Amino acid sequence: MNFYLGIDFGTSGARAIVIDSDNIIQAEAQYSFASISGTDLAGSWRNALFSLIGQIPQEIIKEINAIAINGTSSTVLLCDADGNPLAEPILYNDGRGLAVMAQLKAIAPPNHVVLSATSSLAKLLWLSQNSQVKSKNYYFLHQADWLAFLLHGKPGISDYHNALKLGYNPETLSYPDWLQNLPEISILPQVLAPGTPIAEITVEIANKLGLTRNCLVCAGTTDSIAAFLASGANSPGEAVTSLGSTLVLKLLSYTRVEDIRYGIYSHRLGDLWLTGGASNTGGAVLREFFSDNELECLSRELNPKKESLLDYYPLLKPGERFPINDPNLTPRLEPKPARSVEFLHGLLESIARIEGRGYQLLQELGATRLTHIYTAGGGAKNMTWTAIRARQLQVPILPSAHTAAAYGTALLSKSQLDGLS
Ligand code: ADP
Missing domain, CATH: 3.30.420.40 (ATPase, nucleotide binding domain)
Incomplete structure (x- = not known):
């Protein structure tokens, strides 16, 4: 063997x-x-x-x-x-x-x-x-x-x-x-x-x-990079979003993209480039308001086909690097609806919008066009969120083949x- x-x-x-x-x-x-x-x-x-x-x-x-x-x-x-x-x-x-x-x-x-x-x-x-x-x-x-x-x-x-x-x-x-x-x-x-x-x-x-x-x-x-390799993504245009405590995007590209203002740089992967950025939004903000159990139950109650018009910028404290470079960006978590399920819908929708803006920025800076997204991290198991993200991002969203680095x-x-x- x-x-x-x-x-x-x-x-x-x-x-x-x-x-x-x-x-x-x-x-x-x-x-x-x-x-x-x-x-x-x-x-x-x-x-x-x-x-x-x-x-x-x-x-x-x-x-x-x-x-x-x-x-x-x-x-x-x-x-x-x-x-x-x-x-x-x-x-x-x-x-x-x-x-x-x-x-x-x-x-x-x-x-x-x-x-x-x-x-x-x-x-x-x-x-x-x-x-x-x-x-x-x-x-x-x-x-x-x-x-x-x-x-x-x-x-x-x-x-x-x-x-x-x-x-x-x-x-x-x-x-x-x-x-x-x-x-x-x-x-x-x-x-x-x-x-x-x-x-x-x-x-x-x-x-x-x-x-x-x-x-x-x-x-x-x-x-x-090891976690990216585990995901199964291997063609230009394929990406991995990590929905852990923070939101991390990695997009495999023919071209090398660098922009230190946004914390964007590229690693070489054979003849390709693995480009990416990390936002301060992500699961840590969800955990501030909900237990993992609540996240699971409330997510099942909301309808992912309907867009939430709540426009948040979920952060634990001021400051963001990617896809908005502003060290003083203030968290936006208002207005807070009375119903928890609506609040969660607004949070998931807003993080999906930030993910979309992130991939858009990588492509504007020259990265290969996004075709698929694999997902890793604690938020990957949330099927409601996956559906919201697929609607926002307009590309197939697949579970990572493996998530262990x-x-x-x-x-x-x-x-x-x-x-x-
Ligand atoms: P890290 O390794 O970055 O700390 P993990 O990949 O372990 O993070 O993921 C933990 C995050 O996943 C937590 O911040 C939590 O809010 C989020 N999370 C856990 N369960 C769910 C769920 N059902 N839906 C959305 N997010 C979830």
């Missing part, structure tokens, strides 16, 4: 999924980060990685051909020449990079995706300014890079999804000149296409975990080996 293992390190936990050559799931394992506390975060990740692989039945483990790992975008760490972490990892949402924004603006081109306090490059410059980058032999790695290193033993290798917010140019497949001139360039990882086999697992890991010696470790990706990463580990096995 030929099996492929995808491992997802998300924000609240980690998950592993093994698929076979027909993409059927053969094994799954989960690890919650709830119990992780203390100071050795990288050590906790290592434990999570080995625990996940250890949960996979031995008869499956020994048939695994390839492994890929996804991590949260812009979660980074500094390691020595042997790959040992030199300080605590810096998490995706850590804003300490604010202190180096002036330096960042002086080196990066205007409107570049690295110009954010949480970008990987901002974190690198912060480490450098705080004199933690002391040797040319150090490595600056993303979470996924480091976890893969634990399996293949070669520090200093990344992929162009994780490396986008480090400044890597996925079009020219190189670090741009303005980065090449930085003294820190020597510690930046070599960048491969996601899914590229890097090396076989080390003998030590093979023996420890029961994997075969020739099992390959492949370049990884980020958690949100680990599944998308398992597909990635298989993608370049299909012809070889």
Whole structure:
């Protein structure tokens, strides 16, 4: 048998999924980060990685051909020449990079995706300014890079999804000149296409975990791209809307679209581009007014064929980036009808309008015309909302084939080996 293992390190936990050559799931394992506390975060990740692989039945483990790992975008760490972490990892949402924004603006081109306090490059410059980058032999790695290193033993290798917010140019497949001139360039990882086999697992890991010696470790990706890959969307014009706490759109396009004002940028996906944006509206606002049970019951009572004329902009607090760029945009949740079902109808309708405006904006900026939308996240199961969205967006809305990022990463580990096995 030929099996492929995808491992997802998300924000609240980690998950592993093994698929076979027909993409059927053969094994799954989960690890919650709830119990992780203390100071050795990288050590906790290592434990999570080995625990996940250890949960996979031995008869499956020994048939695994390839492994890929996804991590949260812009979660980074500094390691020595042997790959040992030199300080605590810096998490995706850590804003300490604010202190180096002036330096960042002086080196990066205007409107570049690295110009954010949480970008990987901002974190690198912060480490450098705080004199933690002391040797040319150090490595600056993303979470996924480091976890893969634990399996293949070669520090200093990344992929162009994780490396986008480090400044890597996925079009020219190189670090741009303005980065090449930085003294820190020597510690930046070599960048491969996601899914590229890097090396076989080390003998030590093979023996420890029961994997075969020739099992390959492949370049990884980020958690949100892995979730897109899992959805089943794969042609230009196909999109995935994530209806989680926030509303996130991703549209597969022939063309690359970038507009930092709206937080829009594109990841390379083979010869295509995955373009997208994230709005602050979404399920978190619904949860402010309704329990999940109420959402389900009240949704069944409303008629999705009829348009609600209530025109809200549901936000938890002022400020929006996409599809309206206004850091002071005030939430609009008035007038509030007496009947809860009407209020919910207005909220679902308004979020669907914002989704529609989002896809319209991506297309106005040059993305390929939208043809289908797959849906992921907690709101995907709401059939009434799906019907409202289909009416607003005028394209077929399909459930995602799979929603687990680990599944998308398992597909990635298989993608370049299909012809070889
Ligand atoms: P995240 O991972 O972003 O926190 P999830 O994908 O787990 O979010 O989705 C959680 C969200 O889904 C909640 O904010 C909740 O309001 C929303 N949700 C849950 N059930 C429903 C439902 N039946 N209809 C619409 N939204 C729902």
